[in-house]
Amino acid sequence: MTTARALPVLDHTAVDHAAAAAAFNDDEARVDWHDDALWFVREKRDRAIELVPEWEALRELASGIKEHTLSRLDEYLIAFEAAATANGATVHWARDAKEHNRIVHEILVRGKVKHLVKSKSMLTEECGLNAYLESRDIDVVDTDLGERIVQLRREHPSHIVMPAIHLKKEEIGDTFAEHLGTAPGLSDPIELTAAARVHLRERFLAAHAALTGVNFALAETGGIVVCTNEGNADLGMALAPIHIASMGIEKLIPGPRELAVFLRLLARSATGQRMTVYTSHVHRPAEGQELHIVLVDNGRSEQLGRADFWRSLKCIRCGACMNTCPVYRRSGGHSYGATIPGPIGSVLTPGIDLHKYAALPFASTLCGSCTAVCPVKIDLDAQLYRWRQLVVDAGEASATKRVVASLGASVLASPRLVSAGGALMRFAMRVLPAGLMRKLAGPWGHDRELPVPPSESFTAWYKARGRKGNDVA
Ligand code: SF4
Known part of the structure; x- marks a missing residue:
């Protein structure tokens, strides 16, 4: 277990985005390559969608499917629970982060689990699961390469798809030398990846449980779909006797027909790939394995009840709005002080804590580029503008x-x-x-x-x- 540096504490203190962005801007070279790297991904996305003539129709369809599902979320959730239970999974309901963490901990205690491997899950970041379990003597290893790097550095991800995009390869070399014992000065990405593979392989073999996120949950079949590029979720799920899948309740879609629409949009929007390397469908536990699905609310029902903001729950976490945002690209993900940074984070977080995140709706030029690229057509710039009005009305804008x-x-x-x-x-x-x-x-x-x-x-x-x-x- 790594305890070298304390993780930044998430509390009620107001985020000063401008000050954090100014600090990021002190390193001009870093700002420039951060900007270039994200713009490179944005351009890859543009090239990928040019090859799909029906792209706009797909966006329209995806937006409609999400709005339909969200408007009947209660029915779809009950249908999902029934189908998943019939498949042999155990479904748990968590009102908030605390309940989610308690449920996961209880499953691990019952299974006498001391080592947990985790694939990328922004929800568990949102719930602060790692710190919760580590303080209860359970070893948690993030197995997505970018997430493992930031975990070793005791940092939070700075991007929802590329968690370590703020780091140079030389810094990753230093981190690996400190924690994995690689040769000092190593900065070749192939060698660094090979070192991470050896390190993670041991952790996979030692794990007694695997926790994954969920990209989509299918109400009709009770199945879940996990999309990764590294196969780490699959290895964890295949090897460990207990699989826990944690998902926000907004991840639901009606069924497999609708899934096809989202799979065509997700990877192209995220990284310009036609499809993620692994798109894994889980319907039932393997023989001798337990499958637990934790459905988490944690403020989502409240957001669903907000007439101006419920559409933000359509988000499929592709990260495209971050890659295109001129403010995000030149201020870095950590400057938002939130689990989800960038335009979508600035729309989601004021609903969680208006005082703390009052600055974020202003961290935008309102150029509308985020709205233009969003695969599910969330009107991000309009929602940011609306939050600004509410921040001012609530007396939370600075003097x-x-x-x-x-x-x-x-x-x-x-x-x-x-x-x-x-x-x-x-x-x-x-x-x-x-x-x-x-x-x-x-x-x-x-x-x-x-x-x-x-x-x-x-x-x-x-x-x-x-x-x-x-x-x-
Ligand atoms: S708001 Fe849209 S563009 Fe941004 S992460 Fe969500 S789905 Fe992607």
């Missing part, structure tokens, strides 16, 4: 934001003030040093080149053009 916004509103409501303000700014930009102007612009001016001030206002320019236009006509 600076409130003063500047109300000053801005008064100025923008008066054409004379806009015109006078513009003239003042043009004058100031001409006579004051650029460094001072950047300081006056606050954080906005920190990393920006100031534009050359125009010689006249837009109104003057427009009027002049209008006269010219009339002359030509």
Whole structure:
């Protein structure tokens, strides 16, 4: 068990996204390759979907299926439980993270499990399962390579699909040298992966239970589907005598016909692959094995009841909105201080704790790129905008934001003030040093080149053009 560094504690303290992003931006080279790496994935996604002429129809269909299922979630959940139970699985219901962790712990205690292998599951991150089990003397090993790297470093994933995307290969080499005993200075990805494989293989063989996430659960058949690229979920499920599958209740879809739609969308949106390398269907426990499925609410019912935000539950966790978001790409996943970062995280988290996550809806340019790529058509930018209004109404916006916004509103409501303000700014930009102007612009001016001030206002320019236009006509 690794205990070298303490994991960041998740508490009620307000997240200061701007400050955390500024800290990430101190390492300019890291910001640049982080940005480039994510944009590379975004471009791969674009190339992949160009080969699917019916892409927009698939998105529409997926959105409709999810909305249909969410609007009848109670019925589908009961149907799923009945079918899964008939298949031989044990279905558990968890109201919140605490109950989820308790249920998993009880299963492990009953099975005398001391070693658990886990494949990627953002839900267990959300529930803080690792820390909970480790404090009860159960060894938990994340077996997804990226997750294992951040686990060894006592960090949280910074991306839901690529958990260690914020790290350079040299840093991973240092982590492996410290924890796995590899040669210092190793940075070749093939050698690093080979070392991780040897290390993880031992853990798989020693495990008494495997916990996996769930990408889709099928109400009609009671089956679950797990998508991975590394086969780690499959190895864990195949070897361990106990398989626990933890899933949020929004993972439900009606059945296999609908599954086909989502499988075509998921990997293409996530990484530009046509399909994940492993798409594993689990319907019943193998002979001599126990299969437990834990259905977790943890605030989802409440989100489902919010007229402005229930559609966020359509999310299939592909990560495409993060890869395309200019703020995420240049501020890093950890700056959000949440299990799910990026645009979808900024929509989901204020509903969990408005005070803590009040800054996140503002961590967006509202350019709408997230909405444009989302395979299930979640109107992310509209929901972010709505959360901003609610944050302000609840008095959770910072004092600076409130003063500047109300000053801005008064100025923008008066054409004379806009015109006078513009003239003042043009004058100031001409006579004051650029460094001072950047300081006056606050954080906005920190990393920006100031534009050359125009010689006249837009109104003057427009009027002049209008006269010219009339002359030509
Ligand atoms: S909100 Fe849409 S784009 Fe973002 S992770 Fe979810 S499904 Fe993917």
